[in-house]
Amino acid sequence: MIKTIFFDIGGVLIDIHPERTYQYLSDSADIDISTIEKKFPWGAHDKYERGMLSNEEWFQAYKESLPQPCCLKSSDFWNAWKILLGKEKNTVQILDSLKQKYFIWLLSNTNSKHIQDEIEKRYLFPKLVDGTVYSFDVGQRKPEKKIYKIAVHLASAKPQECLFIDDLVENIQAAESVGIKGIHFKSSRQLKNELLRIGIINNT
Structure with a gap:
């Protein structure tokens, strides 16, 4: 589950x-x-x-x-x-709706400049999550297996109880190799359909 x-x-x-x-x-x-x-x-x-x-x-x-x-x-x-960073995607609305039932974390290869000067100031989604795992904080990057193990530990979770959503298939494969279920993100609509298919959200 x-x-x-x-x-x-x-x-x-x-x-x-x-x-x-x-x-x-x-x-x-x-x-x-x-x-x-x-x-x-x-x-x-x-x-x-x-x-x-x-x-x-x-x-x-x-x-x-x-x-x-x-x-x-x-x-x-x-x-x-x-200016590398653009607008928030509709995916943020999906994230927000999932908060009612699931713990939500960020897991990203990123840097302190983008996080502190841009992401935490310009966007809504950092305020919606329960925790963050940033590569510059933990010294590991996706798709290295260790960052997924660190993420599970920091979230006080078990791999089989976790889902990871990423737009790079190699990052999904690495997560799955340590027991985390993955969804290869292509669009907000595709993500919603995948979440419906595996029972994370209901079609109501």
């Missing part, structure tokens, strides 16, 4: 727009957008989302990854980082 439901954030509860971020960075640094995309420092980003780099260290790592000399300003970088 499901008692706890974990939601991913980006792509599930809010829209994300990497193309807007890349374009802003391209315009700000006067570097063509294909280079901006190609040079993205995924290794440093991984460390940043594990809480291993400060905001300033992440900015410097990003700037150093671009062709030098680079004129990218810190203020422009963080503006680009901000």
